[in-house]
Amino acid sequence: MPTMTAFSTLSSTSLARRIRGVFAGWVLLLSVAAIAADSSRIAHAEIVAGEGGYVLNADIELDLNPRLIEAVTRGIALHFVAELVIEQPRWYWLNKAVVERELSYRISYHAITRSYRLSxxxxHxxxxxxxxxxxTMQRIRNWHVTDRDTLEPGVSYDVxxxxxxDTAQLPKPFQVTAIASRDWTVGTDWQRWTFLPGVVTSK
Structure with missing residues (x-):
């Protein structure tokens, strides 16, 4: 009888492990599928000296899925945002945010003219x-991100x-849908690099 009890306990433990293993496998597969579903990325990004300060140039590869394409063609405006943060590293404390900028985009369809408007x-x-x-939206050029005297020449900054x-700009009913569906949450990961401002001379 003790042998049967030990066997039953062992079987239950083995079964539980198998269930956990299968569950973990499904979670991994779903995570991989979610990542693969949106292949958006920043192909190139740089900050260069511009007139009166520093400007950003970037090339975005945005994976706009059929759900969003259908939405905009049915008259729902889509809002996108480019977010930039420039921080100064500090060894004794958290990094100091020096620049925080956003650039907003809006794409809408006009049925009368059968044209798409980008703001x-x-x-416009x-x-x-x-x-x-x-x-056009995915090609950012000469976006003025900060004045010249904001960044100190020779100091390294994290960008x-x-x-x-931007799902927060959707009509309220679609905001609720966006919470439950990844089809609406399209975007890139944070692209990070180091920027070292140089001495900019007037032209």
């Missing part, structure tokens, strides 16, 4: 196709940039 800040431009509007769909 970047206060600038119309396109005949959604692809054309997206290509982080990401680009994402």
């Amino acid at each position: 970047i800040g206060n600038l 431009q119309s396109f005949e196709s959604l692809d054309s509007a997206l290509r 982080a940039l990401r680009f994402r769909h």
Whole structure:
């Protein structure tokens, strides 16, 4: 009888381990699938000296899925945002945020003109196709991120940039849907690099 009890305990333990193993496997597969579903990334990003300060140039590869494409063609405006943070490392404490900037985008479809409108800040431009509007949006050029005297020449700064769909700008019913569906949460990971400002001379 003790032998049967030990055997039963061993079987239950083995079964529990197998269930945990299968569950962990499914979690891993779902995580990989979620990552693979959105291949958005920042292909290139740099901060260079510009007129009166420093500007950002970046190329974004945004994986706009069929759900978002259908939404915008049905009249729902999509909002995107580029977020930039420049920090000064401090060995004795947390990094100091020197610059925090956002650049907002809005893509909408106008059924009467059958055109797509891209708004970047206060600038607006119309396109005949959604692809054309997206290509323009994903090519950031000469974005003024900070004045010249904000960053000290010769000091190393940590820079982080990401680009994402701003679900908080969706109509309220779609915000609820976005919470439960990853189809709406499109965006890149944070791209990080080190920037060393140089001495900028007037031209």
